[in-house]
Amino acid sequence: MxxxxxxxxxxxxxGSFRGSxxxxxxxxxxxxxxxxxxxxxxxxxxxxxxxxxxxxxxxxxxxxxxxxxxxxxxxxxxxxxxxxxxxxxxxxxxxxxxxxxxxxxxxxxxxxxxxxxxxxxxxxxxxxxxxxxxxxxxxxxxxxxxxxxxxxxxxxxxxxxxxxxxxxxxxxxxxxxxxxxxxxxxxxxxxxxxxxxxxxxxxxxxxxxxxxxxxxxxxxxxxxxxxxxxxxxxxxxxxxxxxxxxxxxxxxxxxxxRVDYPRDQNIARTGLGWFERFPARPSQVIAARELTYWARDPRYKVALWAIPIAPILMLVAFWVAGVEPRMLALVPLPVILLLLGWSLHNDVAMDSTAIWTHVASGTRGSADRAGRLAPVLMIGVPLALIGSSITVTLLGDWRVLPAVIGLNVGVLLVSCGVSSVFSVLMPYPATRPGDSPFVQPQWSGSGSGMAQTLSMVVAILLSIPATWVAVSAIHDVTLTENLLALLVGLGSGVLVLVLGIFIGGKIFDRSGPELIAVTQVFD
Structure with a gap:
């Protein structure tokens, strides 16, 4: 052999030299x-x-x-x-x-x-x-x-x-x-x-x-x-x-x-967009559909373009208040990642035309919750890694990179976990597919303000541990403190994300018909 x-x-x-x-x-x-x-x-x-x-x-x-x-x-x-x-x-x-x-x-x-x-x-x-x-x-x-x-x-x-x-x-x-x-x-x-x-x-x-x-x-x-x-x-x-x-x-x-499961030759493998890149499992299929929505639906595009506006306004306010310019470099990225994860807090209503298929097919709630996170995580994780390196460069001290990564990734995962619960716990009417993304339907039930406020407050509160440890490590730069900040940020983020998928999945399983009623009442 x-x-x-x-x-x-x-x-x-x-073979590298064969050919012309x-x-x-x-x-x-x-x-x-x-x-x-x-x-x-x-x-x-x-x-x-x-x-x-x-x-x-x-x-x-x-x-x-x-x-x-x-x-x-x-x-x-x-x-x-x-x-x-x-x-x-x-x-x-x-x-x-x-x-x-x-x-x-x-x-x-x-x-x-x-x-x-x-x-x-x-x-x-x-x-x-x-x-x-x-x-x-x-x-x-x-x-x-x-x-x-x-x-x-x-x-x-x-x-x-x-x-x-x-x-x-x-x-x-x-x-x-x-x-x-x-x-x-x-x-x-x-x-x-x-x-x-x-x-x-x-x-x-x-x-x-x-x-x-x-x-x-x-x-x-x-x-x-x-x-x-x-x-x-x-x-x-x-x-x-x-x-x-x-x-x-x-x-x-x-x-x-190892023997791979043979593929059915009669099933189409091309021309399916994101569905070609994910296996035929519930959470992965939902992830492919969500990625297709985010790429084509103007409602999601408007939300993405609006996310950077808040950090810019915060930077201006902090600058006017006299905050040290060097520390302002820490502000934009966590805020963007927090808003990016928070944007999923009403994703069930945004997906109102397809939510009934999940309930009718017996799709587990945890699969629904996990699949809907794909667009935010595929955008947010690279953004957190690349943005953290840029933030460290602006801060002028590369030793704080672990703390900055822990802060940014932790905030992203926490906000995703909180949104996974609130999107099934407190859904509210969203713009219908095909309508202008700036039109908000009328709704006689609990307003959107309560769901938006509570989800944002909970996400901020659960992000405090990672933020506190990271800021302390950035202020007192030691290798031990920065590694601790990285572990706390990643650990707390993963914990909240897993709990959010689990709790949100249980709520989805228990209240599937009610979710259909809420999301279809304004269609």
Whole structure:
């Protein structure tokens, strides 16, 4: 099996240059440029930084970021990765397939670039020459760990994501990359300040105990005479490489023996818009329909365009009141996310022409509640991540990024959870489909003001814990406080969201006929 895979991988290496002469030349040029970049990234710090301690700090941080990227990217982009399932018909066991794929994974162009970077890194760090075997062993273990980690992350993507959600996951990866770029640029520019240097030192200390930073910290510790510290770092990277290799063998067996449910060839797969991208399950079908509404219905578009107006007015009011301009950067994004999640508080009435299908078909209330969150979460989560990086850049301190993310994501999830309850607890008439979005129907029952006010007040009250901890962490900048703020924000948001889906689903199940009566009375 190993021999077959070796021949296949050699053929895949040469496949990059097959075709026309111009295609081969372009491929060769791309690889030459990537190799030059790898050499430059490895050699530039040694040429530009004379201080040994500063160079060691840069090596740990940069090396950790590169290894993290090597391990994470295959989860979002693995279209060119071989799968154990492709070799399931061979007369061998899934374990042998997984082991063969792991052993032959070094025959790939990305791995060659990684080895080139590690080789130049070892040759240009003269301080790592004593003892030499520590640096050599550390870099070899780094390459082995990257090999195993890539197989694990790509295997997880193949097992959990599959072809159906691959496009969504790739889009999410691009969003995360865009959100990370402003933070990375600001972190590099602020690392030369005293506060930034201290934060970078703390981060390098933490990363040196992870498999991403340990192989770059071990040679420096050995050069300083700290043999015990170097041995412990080497133990960390070796243990993690063994664990990831074992995990890959388990994943390979699961992927090779998994049987996907066959698709019905008589069912249309194209021309269905969002319904093509979601499986045929109640919550996912409702999510596809909601996304279609948000893309086509002018009522939702008007609401989206109106959401940014409130933060602008608040900024003007705070500026007139004399609030510090730097702190004003924190205001717009949480308010936008709060209003975005709150906009679902009457979604049942907005969906009045289709709500009866849920009741008639026996759709569970929790599926209805979860499906309706799809548009807001697909807009809000990327907005929270990208906006948080921009907010941190405006604040001038990238150390508060965890607190800002916890604040924004927490507010979004809390408001979504509250709206999931109020949209079935206190629905009120909304503009009918096809009418002007600025026309409000008359209603003799409880007015819309009560539902709007209560839902907004409850969302604000439940957002206080995440906001309080985040503001405290931003005011008193420490790593512990910021991580706590991130955990509190995400934890409270997820808790309220899950409870909102559960409670709203129970109310939906109990009062389905009443909801139909309320939503149809003005049609």
């Amino acid at each position: 190993v021999a077959r895979l070796l021949r296949l991988r050699v053929a895949l290496l040469g 002469a111009s295609r081969g030349a372009r491929s060769a040029l791309v690889f030459v440029v990537l190799a030059a970049v790898a050499v430059a990234v490895a050699a530039a710090p040694a040429m530009l930084i004379a201080d040994g301690r500063a160079l060691a700090l840069v090596d740990v941080i940069v090396g950790s970021l590169i290894l993290i990227a090597v391990c994470v990217v295959p989860f979002f982009e693995n279209r060119r990765m071989l799968e154990p399932r492709q070799f399931a018909q061979y007369p061998t066991t899934p374990g042998a397939i997984g082991l063969s794929m792991l052993v032959t994974s070094f025959l790939t162009w990305p791995f060659f670039l990684l080895v080139l970077w590690l080789t130049v890194l070892g040759l240009t760090r003269t301080k790592w020459n004593g003892p030499v075997w520590v640096a050599a062993l550390a870099l070899v273990l780094a390459a082995v760990f990257a090999l195993c980690a890539v197989r694990v992350t790509s295997g997880l993507a193949q097992l959990l994501v599959g072809d159906r959600y691959a496009g969504i996951v790739r889009t999410l990866g691009v969003v995360l990359l865009v959100a990370f770029v402003p933070v990375a640029v600001f972190a590099v520019t602020s690392a030369f300040t005293p506060a930034g240097l201290k934060a970078a030192t703390d981060a390098a200390g933490v990363l040196s105990w992870t498999p991403f930073g340990a192989p770059f910290a071990a040679p420096d510790l050995a050069a300083q005479g700290d043999t015990a510290g170097a041995a412990m770092r080497l133990g960390v990277i070796a243990l993690c490489a063994i664990l990831f290799a074992a995990l890959w063998l388990v994943l390979a067996r699961a992927i090779a023996t």
